[in-house]
Structures are given as C-alpha cells and as structure tokens.
Amino acid sequence: MTSKDCSGISEQSFYFAKRFYTIHTSPVLFSDKKIRKNLFLQFFYATLQNKVLYYYRNKMENKEVISTLSEIKNLMEKSSKFLSLSGLSAIFVGIYAFIGAYIAYYILDPTKITTLNINTPYRLQIIVILALILLTISLITAFYLSWIKAKKNGLRLRLDSISIRLLINFFVPLLAGGILCFSLLLQQHYGLTSSIMLIFYGIALINGSKYTYSNTRYLGYAELILGLIDSFVPGYGLLFWVAGFGLFHIIYGVFFYLKYDRRK
Incomplete structure (x- = not known):
C-alpha cells in the first residue's frame, strides 16, 4: 500500500467518526438503531484497516532496515576481511x-x-x-x-x-x-x-x-x-x-x- 492509500483510509476514518459524533449528538438520528449500528460498523472497519495498514507498513520498514544493515555488514566484511x-x-x-x-x-x-x-x-x-x-x-x-x-x-x-x-x-x-x-x-x-x-x-x-x-x-x-x-x-x-x-x-x-x- 502507498501513502496515498494510508491517507485515504485516515480521511475515511475521520469522516465516519464525524458522522458518528453528529448522529450521537442528534436526538432524532441517534434514536435510529440501524443508522447507529451501521455507522459504528463502518467506523470500526475503517479503524481496523488503519491498524492493519500501520502494522504492515512498520513490518515492511523493519525488513528494509534489516536488509540495509545486512548489506552494510557485508560491505564492511568485504572491505576489512579476506573472503576469497x-x-x-x-x-x-x-x-x-x-x-x-x-x-x-x-x-x-x-x-x-x-x-x-x-x-x-x-x-x-x-x-x-x-x-x-x-x-x-x-x-x-x-x-x-x-x-x-x-x-x-x-x-x-x-x-x-x-x-x-x-x-x-x-x-x-x-x-x-x-x-x-x-x-x-x-x-x-x-x-x-x-x-x-x-x-x-x-x-x-x-x-x-x-x-x-x-x-x-x-x-x-x-x-x-x-x-x-x-x-x-x-x-x-x-x-x-x-x-x-x-x-x-x-x-x-x-x-x-x-x-x-x-x-x-
């Protein structure tokens, strides 16, 4: 996933949170259980997407860091040791x-x-x-x-x-x-x-x-x-x-x- 996808999901979560707050504070809309339930599920799904995305982004970054460190280590060994x-x-x-x-x-x-x-x-x-x-x-x-x-x-x-x-x-x-x-x-x-x-x-x-x-x-x-x-x-x-x-x-x-x- 790209940073664009991440920002999209964040905006989506913010949108659902805003709607949920509006409905929750509105006596008319808050009385409708279906609206509240549907909006809550959408908000929960968007939040879960955010967490999954955050986890995989960190995981990929860690892999890149480990790979970079491994390459640096190999270069240092080649420059400081006779490996032939x-x-x-x-x-x-x-x-x-x-x-x-x-x-x-x-x-x-x-x-x-x-x-x-x-x-x-x-x-x-x-x-x-x-x-x-x-x-x-x-x-x-x-x-x-x-x-x-x-x-x-x-x-x-x-x-x-x-x-x-x-x-x-x-x-x-x-x-x-x-x-x-x-x-x-x-x-x-x-x-x-x-x-x-x-x-x-x-x-x-x-x-x-x-x-x-x-x-x-x-x-x-x-x-x-x-x-x-x-x-x-x-x-x-x-x-x-x-x-x-x-x-x-x-x-x-x-x-x-x-x-x-x-x-x-």
Missing part, C-alpha cells in the same frame, strides 16, 4: 599431508608406524625437502583456488592492505615455529618437532582469523590442543602430525565448502 579462501584448498592440503606422511613412513622408516627415525644427515635432508615440497604445493593450491573463487564472485585477488595483514599475522608465527623446528632437527632433538609444528600452526591460524573467516580460529584451536597433547605423548609424533595436518584439514575443508562455497 576456498574450502577445497583445505581439503587438498589434508590430502597432501596424508601423501607426505605415507612417503615419509615407507621411505624413511617402514619398521615403525608412529615415529620417524631421523638419525642420519641423509634422512634429515629428505625430511626437510619433503616438508618444503608439501608447503610449496599447499601454498600454490591455496592461491590458485582462492583466485578461482575471487574470479567467480566478481572480485580481484590483489595484494591490498587486508591481504598483507593476513599474511603477516599468519606467517610470522608459522615462520617462527619453522625456524625452531629446523633448529631442533639440526641438534637431533626430534621428539617435540611434530608438536611444535602443530602448536605454531594453530597459533598462526588463530592469529590470521581476524582478517578472514572467523571460524578459521576453531581449526587453529584444534591444532593447538592437538599439539599440546602430542607433547605429552612421546613416540606418536607422526600420527599426531597426520591427524592435525591431514584429517583436521579435510574435516574443516568439507565444513567450509558446504557452508560458504557450495551455495555461491
């Missing part, structure tokens, strides 16, 4: 982790299922090279799938201030953990390597979640807790590593894809 992450990238990273663990297990030490016996410089080199290959492939996959998602949503994947903040907040803890792990490997302290990887990776996810999807921090919490548990359970580093970087990534990637990517 893809759930498929997390799934692929998890798959890469399983492949890497398979290679490390069967090439380096096929006699033990839970640990890796890195007791020679050659095996250390293999581990470092394998880790760098997995990291490189994972980053390339994440970048490529993010580029596809951004293109699909009509956005440009560029290195702006938000992307820089995300990269800094994510890679500073990750780099610190990587340097610490490399130092431990050089000194042949292998026991806490997997737990340190998980802990610092979890911190990196929590730290970077401020500039992307906020639920990324839950994956960070899971990695952090798993790393702390791993530090109390010696001898099972490979299993914890596979669970954190493999299984958790796949589970989170499926959840992320179903919630954000599939509906786009």
Whole structure:
C-alpha cells in the first residue's frame, strides 16, 4: 500500500467518526438503531484497516532496515576481511599431508608406524625437502583456488592492505615455529618437532582469523590442543602430525565448502 492509500483510509476514518459524533449528538438520528449500528460498523472497519495498514507498513520498514544493515555488514566484511579462501584448498592440503606422511613412513622408516627415525644427515635432508615440497604445493593450491573463487564472485585477488595483514599475522608465527623446528632437527632433538609444528600452526591460524573467516580460529584451536597433547605423548609424533595436518584439514575443508562455497 502507498501513502496515498494510508491517507485515504485516515480521511475515511475521520469522516465516519464525524458522522458518528453528529448522529450521537442528534436526538432524532441517534434514536435510529440501524443508522447507529451501521455507522459504528463502518467506523470500526475503517479503524481496523488503519491498524492493519500501520502494522504492515512498520513490518515492511523493519525488513528494509534489516536488509540495509545486512548489506552494510557485508560491505564492511568485504572491505576489512579476506573472503576469497576456498574450502577445497583445505581439503587438498589434508590430502597432501596424508601423501607426505605415507612417503615419509615407507621411505624413511617402514619398521615403525608412529615415529620417524631421523638419525642420519641423509634422512634429515629428505625430511626437510619433503616438508618444503608439501608447503610449496599447499601454498600454490591455496592461491590458485582462492583466485578461482575471487574470479567467480566478481572480485580481484590483489595484494591490498587486508591481504598483507593476513599474511603477516599468519606467517610470522608459522615462520617462527619453522625456524625452531629446523633448529631442533639440526641438534637431533626430534621428539617435540611434530608438536611444535602443530602448536605454531594453530597459533598462526588463530592469529590470521581476524582478517578472514572467523571460524578459521576453531581449526587453529584444534591444532593447538592437538599439539599440546602430542607433547605429552612421546613416540606418536607422526600420527599426531597426520591427524592435525591431514584429517583436521579435510574435516574443516568439507565444513567450509558446504557452508560458504557450495551455495555461491
């Protein structure tokens, strides 16, 4: 209904109210019950129309306000957060982790299922090279799938201030953990390597979640807790590593894809 309709109904109510008052104050007309009843019903109907119109106008205005606020919120999120992450990238990273663990297990030490016996410089080199290959492939996959998602949503994947903040907040803890792990490997302290990887990776996810999807921090919490548990359970580093970087990534990637990517 338009404002014109509203004003029309208001004038109609005023007209019936005026007539009702005139009849009520007129001894001759007021004695006619049919006239009084008919006029009262007309006045009641017009008043009811006014109330219904007022209700629906307020309801429509509230919907418009909510819609406007939702649009403003989306614009603010797009301008303050990196929203081109893809759930498929997390799934692929998890798959890469399983492949890497398979290679490390069967090439380096096929006699033990839970640990890796890195007791020679050659095996250390293999581990470092394998880790760098997995990291490189994972980053390339994440970048490529993010580029596809951004293109699909009509956005440009560029290195702006938000992307820089995300990269800094994510890679500073990750780099610190990587340097610490490399130092431990050089000194042949292998026991806490997997737990340190998980802990610092979890911190990196929590730290970077401020500039992307906020639920990324839950994956960070899971990695952090798993790393702390791993530090109390010696001898099972490979299993914890596979669970954190493999299984958790796949589970989170499926959840992320179903919630954000599939509906786009």
